[in-house]
Amino acid sequence: MIFNSITFAAFFGIFFILYWFVAKKNLSFQNLLVLAGSYLFYAWADWRFLAFLIGVSALNFYLGIHIEKTNNPKYKKLLLYIGLVQGVGGLAFFKYFNFFITSFNDVFQSLNFNINLHILNIIIPLGISFFTFKTISYILDVDKGKIEATKDWVVFFNYVSFFPTILSGPIDSGRMFIPQLQKKRVFDYRQATNGLRQILWGLFKKMVIADNLATITNPIFENHLQLPSSSLLLGAFFYTIQIYADFSGYSDMAIGLGRLIGFNVTPNFNFPLFAQNIAEFWRKWHISLTSWLTEYVFTPLSISFRDLGKAGLILAIVINFTICGIWHGANWTYVLFGFLHGCLFIPLILKGTMNKKKKTTKNKLLPTFKEFLNIAGTFIQVMFLFVIFRAETISNAFHYYLGIFSRSSFPVTEFETKTRTGENFVFIILLLFLLVIEWRGRENQYAIENLGQKYPRIVRFVFYALIIFLIGMYAPTNETPFIYLKF
């Protein structure tokens, strides 16, 4: 039951009616309904790990209460470690166990030792990377006294399994989300219509842009050994926009769904394609993950390494981004992706401009030439690194790069041929539509949040109806999963 499916629309429609018409007067009833909805949603996706999700929630709920209650520092530490071991251990087992085993085997084989450790047939629980980060941040925050441990199990279980965000985030912090669960939600017209608009824009990005770009990028990445340089460049360019449209589209839908039922979910994207350097890109891309890593990995590391000066900062950032890469999955491509992103920060650290916020052109139709160069430069860096992210193996990524730089770009690519005959022309128009609307709406939480607000309602209605038409005309006719569901 993915967001862009009829089944989910039916599920949410029923949920919405029950939530606002039956449960509206009672906080406990509202929370119980959200929990039931979340477990139904999760079980629909994969029922096999529902018990695991409940178990993880129960363990961390009690750990939180006891960490707060105890005055014995040793016992407190023990409880904290139990929570961390469960969280990190769960991730290590489900997501990385086979990766470690195969990597060990490879290392020993290269040293002429054949240890041949066996891999296990493990199924990864859906959303584990997301809900684990929530539980870890919760017990760390309780331990540090940044948040009070909740005594209401329904509130905590809801925080872990909130259905709009459980499968692919955003990763809400307990500090931000738990208080919302402790207060009765009252229907707010503006918040609800805002949510609907955001869902609509998310659907457009996912179903029209990302899914259509996938039909171009998939064959390019699968056949990169045979394709000319121009095709490979196009593949990398389109994949960067595809993954942005796919993941930010998902996040928009998750946030919009939250708004419809009275929650403010953490923003996850802030127009990263217009970032002017790599640090700004990461402040705008997958914000909830980077904020999490900044708070719980980068900040403690940079404090530990502070005696090393800039070298310490570089070390902290490279480790931080390598972990960010590993978080995405058990593949060396993700490790390298994260590591290289960390390395891209080095010039900024050396120049002392890492935390310097770039001034952006506000309310201007076009960027200045310098801004344009910065945006293009950042986009190119990100685009090249997304090749590693998309490639199956590091060797594939290497051959992809080799293809870009060593092969001729003159042979006419399949994309170019189709464009000439008109087949891809429409995608280019749609892509331009996306970029123009995103650029115009870059000061908002999402691109169409305030678009046309100064015009009569009928004008906005025409615009929204046009987006619905574009979805109806250009969306794929089968349900296509979101890229980040696999993480």
Add this chain to the structure above:
Amino acid sequence: MSKFIFTIFRFLIFSLIVYIPLVIIWAEFDRNSFIKKNIQYELTISKPIDSTGKINSYGHMFSRIKELKTFRNIDLLFIGASQAYRGLDTRIFRSAGYNSFNLGSSNQTPLQSEVLLNRYLKELNPKEIIYVVHPEVFSVDGVESTLDIIANDRIDLKIIKLTLSQKNLKLINTLIYASYRDLFNLNKNLNEPVVKRKDTYIKGGYVEKELSYYGYRHFEKSTWEFNRTQFKAFERSLKIISENNIKLILVQAPTPKSFYSSQTNNVDFDNLMKDYGEYYNFNTILNLDDSLHFYDQYHLNQLGVTIFDEKLIEMLD
């Protein structure tokens, strides 16, 4: 909340008012290419240049439906997917004394067979029905065939209901455009060319493919996974047939051995079909040559069609 619901309701009505004309304009504006990605209703100028032809149906469905009106009280009615209209040659049956009509269509699944039987069974009034069954049509969603019917036949409540139940954007858009053309009778002067690519339409609904041969292909072992919706529609079709007191024969047309033997649950399918009535699996009755009697993994070439049809006639006699 009431304001929100009222706004949503108003917006949905408004969207519908915008959406429907836009689909029609889009389809009319660009009749033959990429802009209308989710409308499958193609019109093109055919040769001779003075007639407009429909090209989106691979199986001459437009011609078949147009010709159907001239057939009444036939001996045999053939229904099923392409194995029906490419495998049961009405000329061979006519020469054996059977007046027949072939109502097969591209990838026709039981969902569409049900619609077609509801529409045309009484008009055609056949003495006997040969229903060509294949495991694959019981395993798919049937979108392709619904598109074929929407684009080439009239629109009625049953096809609207079927379209909505299949929840497919392309089906809905095509239905909107087809309804518009149907409503204003815009297809009345259309003609479909008798010869399209390598296909020739034969009177009575058969489509003859230019003679070609099957090149060997290896198939990995696989299992048909059946769709319950298709079986329910199949049962409803059989009920319509039995209520009209028409004799029914279920037939599985032959396919190349390399393909047939790659499926692991052929016997299960045979047993299922036997439960529904008189059933013949010609994969086990005829011993055809893969490279001589087929042109692809599903279809007999004209040499194979002749052998298959003659054997079927022998069994009917």
